[in-house]
Amino acid sequence: METLLFYLFATLSVAFGLMMIMARQAIYSAVCLIGVMFCLAGLFALLSAHLIAALQILVYAGAVMVLFVFVIMLLNLREKAGLRSVGDMATQLFFVVVLGVLFVPLIASYDAPSATKLAEGFGSTAGVGTLLYTDYILPFEIVSVLLLAALVGAVALAKTRMR
């Protein structure tokens, strides 16, 4: 069952990913990315990260992607036709392929530990929350400051200048 679900989600996410980078219009890319997010949420659930799976849908697929879609609608653009020159494309794809090839031995050589019995409440809201508010309280606070700064920065950048 799990194996089946894994392959389903894996195939779907790769397909959505490829469609995302190849879509002609940005809005299609955004929809495909939302698909990838949903698949990944399923995979997280498979890995017993229930809270993260929920957040993946709420925050990513919900909030962040809505932001993307919103901006795309606002700009209402069509990407100019045509790819880059053949030389450019070749160089870029060459490096991409090499990177992909390099991952193969990297992952193949990894001797993963066999799955152990997970602790009680692994991946639950309570578990992650406890960790977040005890051991990682300082990074948590810093991230909150970062979000505030991003908020201010985004407003400052996007607002229409007063004449």
Add this chain to the structure above:
Amino acid sequence: MESALAANQFLALSAILFVIGVAGVLTRRNVIVVMMSIELMLNAGNLVFITFSHYLNDMSGHVFVFMVMAVAAAEAAVGLAIALAMFKNRETVDVDEVNLMKG
């Protein structure tokens, strides 16, 4: 929960998604699509975190994913604001037409 799946399968999927993201960043010219590709790469990274968290029975990975999500949200907000500003000033979102940093 006893899983029949090997960690390497998840890692391989993550690598594939990551490489797709890299390809998107490198080849696409629309700045919004480039940013979406970056989101895809971040998600691939998240998958690695969750995988190891599961197989090492340590929830710290979850916390890190949480942080990555927050940073991604911030990055998306600022990045899209920049895209808006760029469009307002130059009537374009094509990364190839922006070269203010040219030396």
Add this chain to the structure above:
Amino acid sequence: MGLTWGLENIWLVPILPLLGSIINGVFGRYLSKPVIGAVACGSTGLSFFVAVLAFAGLISQNPAYRVYENVLFTWIESGSFVAEAGIQLDPLSGIWLLIVTGVGFLIHIYSIGYMRHEDGYPRYFSYLNLFMFSMLLLVLGNNFLLMFIGWEGVGLCSYLLIGYYYDKDSAADAGKKAFIMNRVGDFGFLLAIMWIFTIFGSIDYTTVFTAANATLEYGGFAVTGITLLLFLGAVGKSAQVPLYTWLPDAMEGPTPVSALIHAATMVTAGVYMVCRCAVLFNLAPVSMVTVAMIGAFTAVFAATMGLYQNDIKRVLAYSTVSQLGYMFLACGVGAYVAAVFHVMTHAFFKACLFLGSGSVIHGMSGEQDMRQMGGLKDKMPVTHLTFLISTLAIAGIPLFAGFFSKDEILLSVFMGHTSGHFFFWFLATVAAALTAFYMFRLYYMTFAGELRAEDKHVRDHVHESPYVMTVPLLVLAFLAVIGGFFGFPIIKGAHALNNFMAPMFNTVGAPEHPHPSLMVELILMGLSVGVAVAGILTARHFYQTKPEAATAMANKEGLIHKIYVTMKNKYYIDELYDALFVNPAVRISRNFLWKIFDVKIIDGFVNALAAMVKEIGSTARLTQTGLIRNYALAMVAGCVFLIGFWLLAIGV
């Protein structure tokens, strides 16, 4: 306030002028001239007051061992090297203390009047107070390093004050000359301090001098070397042959500065140092002869150069060099008390002479050439009177201060044990005659006869100086009269200064004190008075009775004319130094250091580096396309190479 109050608070003596210097230096530009003068004179006046109290406290101590040492704090401590900031008051430093603060105070007051019309009033007083601080540090320090700090400090202040009129090239050059020539001497002094430290492991006076007899071999290499190096320092500071040429040039500074620094105090620092190290010099007969030789030679040599100078201050400058020669001659034959005595009387009458010449220059609207002067007797009565008294004192006329001290030196030299002491005595007597001659030449040219100034404005403007200048003159003239009685000869026990100081200098190897018969003493006295009077009469003949005779003699072709020209040009010593040291240095600097080393090597290196950076930069800027995709591509490529390298490294 008991007798010890002054001793316990003696640290105030140097600190007060330092405070004055800081106040005038930092806030002077916001203060009015009377306030500046009050700060400067007030600080030195208070300092003099404390110094008198301290001296009284010193006198009240046991006559056999009058030393007051007070370590304020440990200044430097590094391994075995310890330098304390401490004060040592004994008869030697006590005498200097009174001279420096007393004469310094008078000259500060005088400066208020003299500098009234000058710019940079606060700067002048700030430097002058700083000088007082340095000089007092030099005198009061309880170790060689403090003396050296003071030594350098007075050198610095001397440089600053000589170059006071810094917009005048000659003044700036004179300042540099003084500073650089002093470096030669300071180098010797510093080496001597290091040598002393390596031998004694200490630079404290008490430690060194107590251990000297046991540690150093009489006439040995070490003690001779140390004392000769110390003397090299003294030669530089006290303007002895061959390092004397800076002092006449130093007359470019304001006249009160010449009086204070270049006559009364700083230039006697060398004598102070030799007297302070009397213990060491007593152990080194070779050095003693050297000191005496240099001193005697300088006394005559400088006196001859003073004969035909026409600048009133330059005559006094050569006279100072000559008198300093006397002091060293006295040190060289072991008559340290006579040297100190002469330092004291010289401080009085020479300060008075300089201030008097300053008063004359002031009255003559800045004219320094004696050929333009004359007949000032009636126009400047007070200046004339004090100048005459001091001139009589320096010429060695009985009952004036200079007579007693100079005579004591002559007597000591005559009775000395140093080889060649008769010859030294002969030189000193010749110098005495020359001194009397050129000083009265100065006197007659300035005060007697008719006013020769051509400028009508100057002629009408000649006036006596204000009280603020004449009162210090009167005080100094008074001291120049009575100063000699502190060392009254002939009657046993009447020599107050000797009684006071002698215990300091009676150390191992010290030459025996001469006990001349009354007959010898009187004959020598008569002889020196005789040569002095002869000198005066000659001067009177040439410059009062028959002024044309001197000109005629000087202009007549022949040997006398040649001598005249040589002396007038100061024996061409400056030209010789220029040819020997200055010009080669300039040539090497210009032809090698500048044109080859600087231009070709250093500049070439720098330029090559700049060109290289520029070239690299213009190449590297091509990589900065400003396009995101290229940067991203570079990042990916970097990741690819890193991962690839890592995989190869772990051998997967």
